[in-house]
Amino acid sequence: MRLVSLAQFLTFTLLVFSAGHILPGVAQGEGKERKVWARAGSSAVLPCHLSPRKMWKSSKQLLDKTSVLWKRHGGSAHQETHMVLEVGYSGLQKTALPMRPRVSVQDSALRNGNFSLRINPVRSEDAGLYEAQVAHNKEVQTCWVELGVITVTLRSPHPVVENEPLLLSCNSSHRASLVETRWFHNGRLVHTSGTFCSLHGALSILRPAMSDAGCWSCQLRYSDNEVISATYNLQILGFDGPKNPVVYAAAGSAVNLPCTLSYLPSAFGISVVTAHWSRLAWGHLQDQSILQNSSSRSFPHRLPVVDLSDAGQYRCAVSVGSKTISRDVTLAVVTVTPSIQGPVSEGSHLLLICSLTHLRGHERFQWRHLSSAPTHSKLTVATDRNLEGHRSKMGPTLEIPQVSQKDTGTWECSVYGPEGRLGGVEYGLQITGAQVSSPPTIFSGQVTFGLTLTLFLLLMVCILALALQKRARSPAFPALEGMIAVTVPRKKEMEENQKEKIQQTEC
Ligand SMILES: *[C@@H]1O[C@H](CO)[C@@H](O)[C@H](O)[C@H]1NC(C)=O
Numbered sequence: 001m002r003l004v005s006l007a008q009f010l011t012f013t014l015l016v017f018s019a020g021h022i023l024p025g026v027a028q029g030e031g032k033e034r035k036v037w038a039r040a041g042s043s044a045v046l047p048c049h050l051s052p053r054k055m056w057k058s059s060k061q062l063l064d065k066t067s068v069l070w071k072r073h074g075g076s077a078h079q080e081t082h083m084v085l086e087v088g089y090s091g092l093q094k095t096a097l098p099m100r101p102r103v104s105v106q107d108s109a110l111r112n113g114n115f116s117l118r119i120n121p122v123r124s125e126d127a128g129l130y131e132a133q134v135a136h137n138k139e140v141q142t143c144w145v146e147l148g149v150i151t152v153t154l155r156s157p158h159p160v161v162e163n164e165p166l167l168l169s170c171n172s173s174h175r176a177s178l179v180e181t182r183w184f185h186n187g188r189l190v191h192t193s194g195t196f197c198s199l200h201g202a203l204s205i206l207r208p209a210m211s212d213a214g215c216w217s218c219q220l221r222y223s224d225n226e227v228i229s230a231t232y233n234l235q236i237l238g239f240d241g242p243k244n245p246v247v248y249a250a251a252g253s254a255v256n257l258p259c260t261l262s263y264l265p266s267a268f269g270i271s272v273v274t275a276h277w278s279r280l281a282w283g284h285l286q287d288q289s290i291l292q293n294s295s296s297r298s299f300p301h302r303l304p305v306v307d308l309s310d311a312g313q314y315r316c317a318v319s320v321g322s323k324t325i326s327r328d329v330t331l332a333v334v335t336v337t338p339s340i341q342g343p344v345s346e347g348s349h350l351l352l353i354c355s356l357t358h359l360r361g362h363e364r365f366q367w368r369h370l371s372s373a374p375t376h377s378k379l380t381v382a383t384d385r386n387l388e389g390h391r392s393k394m395g396p397t398l399e400i401p402q403v404s405q406k407d408t409g410t411w412e413c414s415v416y417g418p419e420g421r422l423g424g425v426e427y428g429l430q431i432t433g434a435q436v437s438s439p440p441t442i443f444s445g446q447v448t449f450g451l452t453l454t455l456f457l458l459l460m461v462c463i464l465a466l467a468l469q470k471r472a473r474s475p476a477f478p479a480l481e482g483m484i485a486v487t488v489p490r491k492k493e494m495e496e497n498q499k500e501k502i503q504q505t506e507c
Pocket residue numbers: 045104105106114115116117118
């Protein structure tokens with residue numbers, strides 16, 4: 001969170017100094033005029049150093065035989081020459097009233113020979129010609145410095161909010177006629193048309209957006225080829241994040257709809273901030289909640305349990321001072337609908353359909369079987385490979401042709417957009433009829449077969465007994481004996497084969 005004071009908010013930076021006058025470091029030339037550019041509100045240093053040659057010649061006497069007097073010649077407000085600051089032999093500093101709290105020279109000036117005048121903050125009326133007289137050993141050295149002031153002015157309702165027109169203008173104390181003004185936003189030249197208009201060099205932004213915040217520079221070109229530029233850090237009070245955010249929530253979960261300002265309103269000197277949440281339903285706004293907190297920039301609307309009917313559009317309107325800014329937030333609800341309502345029995349054909357209330361068309365769905373254990377530690381991604389048995393693909397619908405015990409547990413449907421995972425929903429699959437598991441099925445089959453075989457053998461024994469009885473009375477069918485003798489061992493052989501098969505199945 002950035003705490004930006006109003007003073008910082010109005011921070012400008014002077015970039016380019018007057019061409020032909022850039023003399024970095026020390027100005028030794030007596031009587032030679034230097035020009036220094038400063039923007040109103042910043043600090044300026046008017047350089048004046050005692051030449052090293054002189055200091056070397058008489059360094060021992062420098063302390064007690066030196067004094068400096070800064071004077072100003074003319075200027076917009078004061079036409080006559082007047083004293084600005086004086087440092088006497090004793091080191092005593094005297095400053096004249098109009099600039100008293102804003103001007104200074106280094107305390108160590110008499111020792112190190114740096115008599116530069118510092119003005120902080122500079123005002124537009126400070127522009128003018130300055131002269132320093134450094135008296136040393138009955139010699140007088142003079143420094144001439146011309147101070148040029150560049151002013152960047154912002155005309156806008158306070159605070160600067162989204163969609164409220166604003167006007168940026170630049171002027172300078174340079175006397176030549178202005179030929180051209182160019183504007184740069186974050187280092188890029190701005191073509192004045194449409195959203196940005198230029199009016200006599202001023203830049204107007206009719207509907208400022210959050211993207212218009214940042215570093216603006218003006219570049220002034222004069223008829224004498226002087227080029228001056230200054231920058232302005234434009235801060236717009238708006239909302240953090242995307243313009244029309246969509247929040248994805250699983251049905252049954254809790255959700256916070258975001259409403260976060262780009263800056264703490266107190267940084268703009270605003271103490272009363274109120275956020276009104278409403279819902280856009282059937283063409284009108286329904287009040288939801290009112291939040292008030294002057295020490296926060298975040299005003300979320302909380303829904304403890306999201307329902308399918310909560311999906312839709314919400315509006316957060318924040319009153320900052322006399323202005324109201326608003327942002328629409330869409331709540332999209334992710335749900336899972338099973339094809340079977342109520343308990344799912346083993347072996348049934350199940351479809352789990354994942355759906356999203358607000359589709360934008362680029363969404364992808366992915367199903368994952370989290371784990372049958374409640375710890376959710378083991379994750380199984382339902383890829384094409386391990387879903388072979390389910391013959392399901394990546395998509396909103398998960399198909400389980402035959403529900404089995406290994407399908408129990410939590411299934412997660414995740415929704416992905418081009419920007420990444422948007423949200424997800426979990427579905428807990430519980431299966432009924434778990435006592436009828438696969439191995440006992442085979443076992444009961446074995447029992448049935450054995451029972452049938454026993455009954456068959458009993459029947460055969462009965463027939464045999466009957467035949468023997470009949471033979472004892474009248475031996476009419478001699479072939480029957482042979483038939484029985486052949487049939488019975490064959491059945492026994494089959495039984496053995498079957499038992500082997502069963503054992504194989506059981507392993
Ligand atoms: C001279 O003093 C000014 C402030 O009065 C300071 O900004 C500047 O850096 C000093 N110059 C040198 C070379 O120390």
